[in-house]
Amino acid sequence: MSRDTSHRVIVASRGGPEVLEYQAHEPAEPGPGEVRIRSEACGVSAYDPMLRQYAFPGAPKPPYTPGEDVVGVVDAVGDGVIAPVLGDRVAAWTFGDGDCYAEHVVVDAERTVSVPTELDAAEAVALVVNYLTAHAAMHAAAGVASGERALIHGAAGGVGSALVQLGVQAGLEMYGTASAHNHEIVRDLGAVPIDYRNEDFAVRIKELTGDGVDVVFDVIGGGRQLWRSSRCLRKGGRLLMLGMAAANRKGRGVIPGSLLVAGLVNAMPNGKRSPGMPSLDKYARENMDWYRSTITEMFELAATGKMRPLIADRVPLAEARRAHERMAAGGYAGKIVLMASD
Ligand SMILES: NC(=O)c1ccc[n+]([C@@H]2O[C@H](COP(=O)([O-])OP(=O)(O)OC[C@H]3O[C@@H](n4cnc5c(N)ncnc54)[C@H](OP(=O)(O)O)[C@@H]3O)[C@@H](O)[C@H]2O)c1
DSSP: OOGGGOEEEEEOSSSSGGGEEEEEOOOOOOOTTEEEEEEEEEEEOTHHHHHHHOOOTTOOOSSBOOOOEEEEEEEEEOTTOOSSOTTOEEEEEOTTOOOOSBSEEEEEGGGEEEOOTTSOHHHHHHTSHHHHHHHIIIIIISOOOTTOEEEETTTTBHHHHHHHHHHHHHTOEEEEEEOGGGHHHHHHHTOEEEETTTSOHHHHHHHHHSSOEEEEEESSOOHHHHHHHHHTEEEEEEEEEOOOTTHHHHOTTHHHHHHHHHHHHHHSSSSOBOOOOOOHHHHHHHTHHHHHHHHHHHHHHHHTTSOOOOEEEEEEGGGHHHHHHHHHHOOOOBEEEEESOO
16 A cells, blocks of 8 residues: 555544545654554444544544554554564554544554454454453452452443453453343353343342342443442442443433432442542553553453454444444444454
């Protein structure tokens, strides 16, 4: 591919999937300490439509290129970089800075991690930000112990399915909310499925467990949702608020209600608490060894067949708009991945 035929996707203005535009551009050269990756695949996260639609503190201003994780081959190296070298196959997370919906992505060399050749590009990219999030939530924030019980919301989604898979590794007894059509997937991953659309999950958890669970991982958010999640906890239980996927369907009004309930859970003298989830980019910046070793461990588990990320769909990069429409429609399981090359 010649330099001037490179393409990227931009969010041209705030709005629906129609604001995503696929454009030709000249890719940037890597600066000192940076490398450029010719992308094979990049991940789509539920956070991407939130940033596309809403202006909130920390959200990038259009025009910008979304996407946080990439897998590909190093095709240019900046001054002072010892590793990786030209031709190496690597993965990287851009620490929340976006720019990955593109055929070429420039990143700090120290953020790259080697990808085993036998690992499929879509599966490798699905193991980056979702599994880092799940790992930090499960170990750094919740401090789970083998034998504990956990409820995982959105258990067939990108982060949710990562949580269930890491929960199996950690020896947890798990329950997972999902639409009924995804129950077989949730069961196969290792959790008892609960149909959140047709059942009150808090009532169902009490029926299934008696006294509730030790930890709830909630990627959905919203005041009512989190309050019901807190009711699932037994004494000493922890409620982890990891995301607000509900904002994509109900709007950003879910944010204040979520923060209020997290505060209430901590204020009530009932032995339950809602520990803060560390900001993933800050946590990774301060723990680069953790960042690199966690991704490497995930790649090893996948390459040896011990763990397999769920891929909902592989969509050509040029059709990123369709990927966002698919996300808005729901009904998928796992991570939607944009394919930049075959
Ligand atoms: N804290 C961090 O660092 C971090 C990092 C990555 C992502 N996140 C956040 O995590 C959230 C999830 O991201 P994702 O990429 O995993 O999204 P995703 O793949 O779209 O998964 C969300 C899942 O939730 C299900 N769902 C929707 N409403 C539900 C409800 N009320 N109860 C139970 N399940 C429900 C959806 O399935 P159905 O088809 O069944 O509705 C879907 O499978 C987002 O808010 C994202 O911003 C946070």
